Amino acid sequence: GDQVEQSPSALSLHEGTGSALRCNFTTTMRAVQWFRKNSRGSLINLFYLASGTKENGRLKSAFDSKERYSTLHIRDAQLEDSGTYFCAAASSGSWQLIFGSGTQLTVMP
Amino acid sequence: EAGVTQSPRYAVLQEGQAVSFWCDPISGHDTLYWYQQPRDQGPQLLVYFRDEAVIDNSQLPSDRFSAVRPKGTNSTLKIQSAKQGDTATYLCASSRDREGTQYFGPGTRLLVL
Numbered sequence: 001g002d003q004v005e006q007s008p009s010a011l012s013l014h015e016g017t018g019s020a021l022r023c024n025f026t027t028t029m030r031a032v033q034w035f036r037k038n039s040r041g042s043l044i045n046l047f048y049l050a051s052g053t054k055e056n057g058r059l060k061s062a063f064d065s066k067e068r069y070s071t072l073h074i075r076d077a078q079l080e081d082s083g084t085y086f087c088a089a090a091s092s093g094s095w096q097l098i099f100g101s102g103t104q105l106t107v108m109p
Numbered sequence: 110e111a112g113v114t115q116s117p118r119y120a121v122l123q124e125g126q127a128v129s130f131w132c133d134p135i136s137g138h139d140t141l142y143w144y145q146q147p148r149d150q151g152p153q154l155l156v157y158f159r160d161e162a163v164i165d166n167s168q169l170p171s172d173r174f175s176a177v178r179p180k181g182t183n184s185t186l187k188i189q190s191a192k193q194g195d196t197a198t199y200l201c202a203s204s205r206d207r208e209g210t211q212y213f214g215p216g217t218r219l220l221v222l
Contacts, residue, residue, distance in 0.1 A: 102151055
């Protein structure tokens with residue numbers, strides 16, 4: 001079965017607001033990556049975490065291997081943030097990235 | 110640093126035709142991955158290499174799919190006799206080592222009619 005459960009599947013935000021995406025894992029993961037799919041369909045790396053938190057501009061991500069989840073926080077959302085966001089994680093002892101089903105984010109004026 | 114490059118960007122086939130996808134990973138990355146991403150789903154691993162060696166191809170439909178990386182750099186994924194169910198985007202990724210960040214190419218969008 002699925003090992004990475006991503007939520008929500010769709011999210012609408014007004015410009016300037018923020019929210020969080022979440023991935024729950026059914027098994028212990030050693031690392032997580034967050035991606036954004038750009039307008040050309042390419043997966044753009046946002047974060048790679050083996051533990052703790054990372055921040056880049058208006059994005060912040062956290063990963064708790066013990067509690068089996070990761071989050072991606074977006075603050076002060078802009079129109080250009082719209083797109084599909086994926087989390088992907090690698091379980092302990094594996095090199096395979098297992099992807100969540102994605103979150104379709106729409107930022108509205 | 111140049112990113113992962115893939116070609117072609119698009120392919121349209123009739124069922125039964127063959128197609129090859131090509132990937133050039135980031136220079137110095139010893140691990141290369143091929144993923145299949147059906148429409149509206151997350152990518153799913155098909156096969157990955159460490160240098161020229163296949164590490165795991167358990168999810169590669171071996172009767173019609175094959176993948177090689179003969180010199181441990183570029184890689185080719187081939188579908189011998191395409192089926193409509195193969196319609197998807199095929200993504201190549203590379204990483205500096207097996208536990209590192211994976212960087213994805215733009216993908217090849219395949220449509221099998």
